[in-house]
Amino acid sequence: MAISEKRTITKQAIDFPAWYQDVVREAELAESSEVRGCGIVRPYGLKIWELIKAELSRRLEDDGVENVYFPIFVPLENLEAEKDHVEGFAPELAVVTHAGGEELTNKLAIRPTSEAAMYKTYAKWIQSYKDLPLRLNQWANVVRWEKRPRAFLRWSEFLWQEGHTAFATEDEARAEVIKMLDIYKDIYDFMAIPTFTGRKSENEKFAGAVMTTTVEVMAKDGKAIQGATSHYLGTNFAEVFGVNYLGADGNSHFAHQNSWGLSWRSVGALVMVHGDDNGLRLPPNIAPIQIIIVPIYKDEVSRQQVLDFCGTIKNKFGSNYRIKIDERDGQTPGFKFNYWEVRGVPVRLEVGLKEVAENKVTLFRRDNGVKEVMAIEDLSKALPVIMSDIHQSLYQQAVDFSAKHINRIESWDEIKDQAGWFEASWSEDPETEKQLKEKYGIVSRVLLREKENEAPKNKKCFISGQEAKHDWLFAKCY
Amino acid sequence: MAISEKRTITKQAIDFPAWYQDVVREAELAESSEVRGCGIVRPYGLKIWELIKAELSRRLEDDGVENVYFPIFVPLENLEAEKDHVEGFAPELAVVTHAGGEELTNKLAIRPTSEAAMYKTYAKWIQSYKDLPLRLNQWANVVRWEKRPRAFLRWSEFLWQEGHTAFATEDEARAEVIKMLDIYKDIYDFMAIPTFTGRKSENEKFAGAVMTTTVEVMAKDGKAIQGATSHYLGTNFAEVFGVNYLGADGNSHFAHQNSWGLSWRSVGALVMVHGDDNGLRLPPNIAPIQIIIVPIYKDEVSRQQVLDFCGTIKNKFGSNYRIKIDERDGQTPGFKFNYWEVRGVPVRLEVGLKEVAENKVTLFRRDNGVKEVMAIEDLSKALPVIMSDIHQSLYQQAVDFSAKHINRIESWDEIKDQAGWFEASWSEDPETEKQLKEKYGIVSRVLLREKENEAPKNKKCFISGQEAKHDWLFAKCY
Numbered sequence: 030m031a032i033s034e035k036r037t038i039t040k041q042a043i044d045f046p047a048w049y050q051d052v053v054r055e056a057e058l059a060e061s062s063e064v065r066g067c068g069i070v071r072p073y074g075l076k077i078w079e080l081i082k083a084e085l086s087r088r089l090e091d092d093g094v095e096n097v098y099f100p101i102f103v104p105l106e107n108l109e110a111e112k113d114h115v116e117g118f119a120p121e122l123a124v125v126t127h128a129g130g131e132e133l134t135n136k137l138a139i140r141p142t143s144e145a146a147m148y149k150t151y152a153k154w155i156q157s158y159k160d161l162p163l164r165l166n167q168w169a170n171v172v173r174w175e176k177r178p179r180a181f182l183r184w185s186e187f188l189w190q191e192g193h194t195a196f197a198t199e200d201e202a203r204a205e206v207i208k209m210l211d212i213y214k215d216i217y218d219f220m221a222i223p224t225f226t227g228r229k230s231e232n233e234k235f236a237g238a239v240m241t242t243t244v245e246v247m248a249k250d251g252k253a254i255q256g257a258t259s260h261y262l263g264t265n266f267a268e269v270f271g272v273n274y275l276g277a278d279g280n281s282h283f284a285h286q287n288s289w290g291l292s293w294r295s296v297g298a299l300v301m302v303h304g305d306d307n308g309l310r311l312p313p314n315i316a317p318i319q320i321i322i323v324p325i326y327k328d329e330v331s332r333q334q335v336l337d338f339c340g341t342i343k344n345k346f347g348s349n350y351r352i353k354i355d356e357r358d359g360q361t362p363g364f365k366f367n368y369w370e371v372r373g374v375p376v377r378l379e380v381g382l383k384e385v386a387e388n389k390v391t392l393f394r395r396d397n398g399v400k401e402v403m404a405i406e407d408l409s410k411a412l413p414v415i416m417s418d419i420h421q422s423l424y425q426q427a428v429d430f431s432a433k434h435i436n437r438i439e440s441w442d443e444i445k446d447q448a449g450w451f452e453a454s455w456s457e458d459p460e461t462e463k464q465l466k467e468k469y470g471i472v473s474r475v476l477l478r479e480k481e482n483e484a485p486k487n488k489k490c491f492i493s494g495q496e497a498k499h500d501w502l503f504a505k506c507y
Numbered sequence: 508m509a510i511s512e513k514r515t516i517t518k519q520a521i522d523f524p525a526w527y528q529d530v531v532r533e534a535e536l537a538e539s540s541e542v543r544g545c546g547i548v549r550p551y552g553l554k555i556w557e558l559i560k561a562e563l564s565r566r567l568e569d570d571g572v573e574n575v576y577f578p579i580f581v582p583l584e585n586l587e588a589e590k591d592h593v594e595g596f597a598p599e600l601a602v603v604t605h606a607g608g609e610e611l612t613n614k615l616a617i618r619p620t621s622e623a624a625m626y627k628t629y630a631k632w633i634q635s636y637k638d639l640p641l642r643l644n645q646w647a648n649v650v651r652w653e654k655r656p657r658a659f660l661r662w663s664e665f666l667w668q669e670g671h672t673a674f675a676t677e678d679e680a681r682a683e684v685i686k687m688l689d690i691y692k693d694i695y696d697f698m699a700i701p702t703f704t705g706r707k708s709e710n711e712k713f714a715g716a717v718m719t720t721t722v723e724v725m726a727k728d729g730k731a732i733q734g735a736t737s738h739y740l741g742t743n744f745a746e747v748f749g750v751n752y753l754g755a756d757g758n759s760h761f762a763h764q765n766s767w768g769l770s771w772r773s774v775g776a777l778v779m780v781h782g783d784d785n786g787l788r789l790p791p792n793i794a795p796i797q798i799i800i801v802p803i804y805k806d807e808v809s810r811q812q813v814l815d816f817c818g819t820i821k822n823k824f825g826s827n828y829r830i831k832i833d834e835r836d837g838q839t840p841g842f843k844f845n846y847w848e849v850r851g852v853p854v855r856l857e858v859g860l861k862e863v864a865e866n867k868v869t870l871f872r873r874d875n876g877v878k879e880v881m882a883i884e885d886l887s888k889a890l891p892v893i894m895s896d897i898h899q900s901l902y903q904q905a906v907d908f909s910a911k912h913i914n915r916i917e918s919w920d921e922i923k924d925q926a927g928w929f930e931a932s933w934s935e936d937p938e939t940e941k942q943l944k945e946k947y948g949i950v951s952r953v954l955l956r957e958k959e960n961e962a963p964k965n966k967k968c969f970i971s972g973q974e975a976k977h978d979w980l981f982a983k984c985y
Contacts, residue, residue: 062628
């Protein structure tokens with residue numbers, strides 16, 4: 030895009046959703062497609078997702094999970110087999126009615142998630158307790174038709190992974206819920222994003238699950254983003270699809286199942302947690318480019334000298350960092366600084382004739398805007414420290430922000446003054462949550478794990494005045 | 508699967524397609540799904556695809572290609588814009604007519620390939636010659652409704668990568684065709700599979716392309732498998748979707764485009780090229796397990812000794828090889844030998860009390876069935892040599908097989924005696940190819956690159972007797 034066409038980024042304080050859209054566009058993460066509700070993820074945005082995916086893949090493989098691929102099509106009758114499941118997903122289905130030039134006798138849904146696509150086959154694979162546990166994962170696209178699409182966070186088609194397990198016992202399956210929740214928490218840590226982990230309410234749990242746990246993230250406008258979920262499905266699907274096994278006791282038992290998933294929503298969360306008025310800010314772990322070198326020169330002679338020096342730096346650090354020289358002619362250094370700041374590159378090295386002469390670079394940190402001049406010989410030692418410090422600083426900023434934006438409230442009347450999240454003692458009555466949603470567009474986000482076994486601070490529910498069960502976190506959400 | 512249920516593998520010589528189906532099932536590569544024409548790829552089969560994918564990804568990234576993700580849905584009107592393209596793909600389309608509980612005004616095809624999904628956006632991204640070349644790749648699922656499905660080779664849904672480029676000039680785009688063809692050839696080399704590379708006939712080229720090149724592979728029944736294709740699209744799509752650029756000359760020009768793709772058909776090719784009557788044989792590069800250790804013991808005391816010894820070996824070589832110990836109780840060594848032979852694991856190490864006492868292993872090679880006893884201290888040096896030798900031996904067997912199964916023929920009458928491929932001098936008249944297809948189910952497979960600038964051996968076409976242009980390869984195909 031030529032300079033003249035450059036559009037500015039709306040300030041976060043003016044209009045956060047507009048700011049988000051601007052950053053997604055200007056950083057060339059993604060854009061809308063011709064198909065309403067579906068997005069095009071551009072190379073820079075997709076690379077971030079691939080780096081997240083690589084880390085999660087590694088974790089799953091280390092944990093013994095194997096990958097599988099099931100068809101994108103699910104017979105409608107399978108989806109309809111589990112009552113809660115179909116109620117939850119029916120409104121969002123895309124349906125194939127014609128294929129190969131003919132009308133299909135059995136219409137096919139495009140998977141919105143794969144429980145109904147996989148578990149009849151699990152029933153075939155699982156015969157005896159010796160076939161358990163079965164722990165499989167699928168990297169795939171899924172489709173949930175969205176009325177109000179938003180880049181990464183709510184597109185009608187999205188990429189994700191979905192894990193699907195079968196265990197002999199409830200205890201094992203419940204342990205799996207927490208194990209996966211912790212892995213998801215680690216993946217967000219890897220992105221320098223603090224999370225709030227715990228259980229979902231009855232209204233907010235996955236359609237068909239006994240229990241849903243969640244990794245919740247706070248965006249910079251004080252809304253919540255559901256970052257990943259890990260479900261205990263009980264024997265709900267096993268009973269419908271016949272996933273049972275012959276136990277060591279000689280009897281037949283239903284398997285206890287889980288599903289757990291993380292999608293490229295995580296890229297949207299990343300933008301909303303770390304971004305600022307100048308654009309993206311990326312932690313080094315998932316930055317497609319960790320170091321950008323910008324050469325500064327006036328004429329052909331200095332150009333070659335400067336570029337040679339840049340090349341030496343790139344060669345020196347290229348095996349340890351994702352590093353790039355911005356060699357474009359016809360763009361000013363100022364344009365390039367801005368270009369890479371918008372894209373959130375953690376470290377910029379500026380190299381001019383002065384730097385060449387003194388064997389130095391000027392190092393700029395995107396996270397805090399600090400510049401310092403550094404001798405080349407100090408760079409090897411300094412870079413790991415700086416990268417780790419950028420990660421830590423982004424993480425701490427997000428922690429501080431969250432802490433400031435969670436208030437404790439005791440009554441319904443206080444809700445109207447809340448800009449971010451709030452904690453309140455709640456009866457867990459689904460009816461009260463519906464009232465809250467209708468009146469304020471707020472729902473419960475999570476019962477934190479550490480609050481699960483704690484008495485609520487207030488004995489009375491902040492909505493109904495009835496007996497409160499736990500202290501929950503509430504918020505508006507994406 | 509319990510031993511009692513074990514089904515045997517049909518002999519290749521008796522019924523090759525049945526043999527193929529048996530191996531795919533018994534090696535647990537894949538199985539049919541409830542959705543006709545779509546398959547389920549199991550962990551062992553998917554891991555092979557992931558290893559192929561990792562190597563191709565690395566090659567593409569090294570070559571500066573970036574990944575992108577476009578929606579799975581393509582507006583029908585886009586597909587209909589390029590006349591040849593829609594004619595080629597219309598019979599295979601799956602169409603979404605309903606989504607989100609409503610009938611769609613504009614029906615959506617599921618991508619059979621993404622030219623029509625991407626190039627309107629390319630038109631937006633490309634303004635000036637400075638935006639060129641554009642070289643993007645997508646790893647995705649596509650759907651082409653199959654009347655006669657076959658595991659990996661012809662499923663209605665398959666996974667692949669599709670590269671899509673735009674260049675300023677025809678020369679550059681034609682050079683890209685060959686560059687990608689060579690990369691595909693290398694990927695098949697990586698799988699120890701020899702290939703026949705060159706140009707496709709007018710009838711057999713990609714719908715919408717000016718020219719298609721192909722990587723052809725010979726299966727062990729003498730049929731051909733199209734392993735990957737690399738197309739020069741000319742300005743056909745560019746003219747339809749408006750992919751033009753302002754040249755340095757100040758004028759507007761259409762971009763010259765390519766598309767190129769490789770799918771998990773490559774896994775099917777692998778089975779059909781290397782497999783034997785005992786099942787799969789995998790070259791080490793893409794073997795999910797490169798070394799299987801089978802412990803042999805009679806009682807609890809020897810069991811522990813043997814397992815400890817196996818553990819030591821695994822620890823010693825685990826960082827250099829994908830290695831696994833088959834610790835299953837209740838299965839005989841003989842069962843385990845067969846189990847891993849069916850799955851094509853290149854090297855088996857047998858460890859019994861004798862081996863423990865003498866600090867040795869018995870090493871079995873799947874490619875040639877040879878066993879040898881080897882001292883543990885020699886294993887570090889021997890393994891790289893053995894792995895490389897297995898690769899080379901599988902490759903050479905396939906080369907020898909191909910050489911034996913290509914005959915030269917001069918006339919139509921000789922066709923009926925051909926079991927494998929044949930070479931013949933051909934007029935390249937599409938009508939003669941139609942006759943050949945109708946009568947014998949045979950089509951041209953490839954005009955080898957080295958034959959492109961050679962005069963045909965026979966001046967007369969083997970079908971029509973008219974002037975022959977080149978010597979082509981012909982075969983039945985999957």
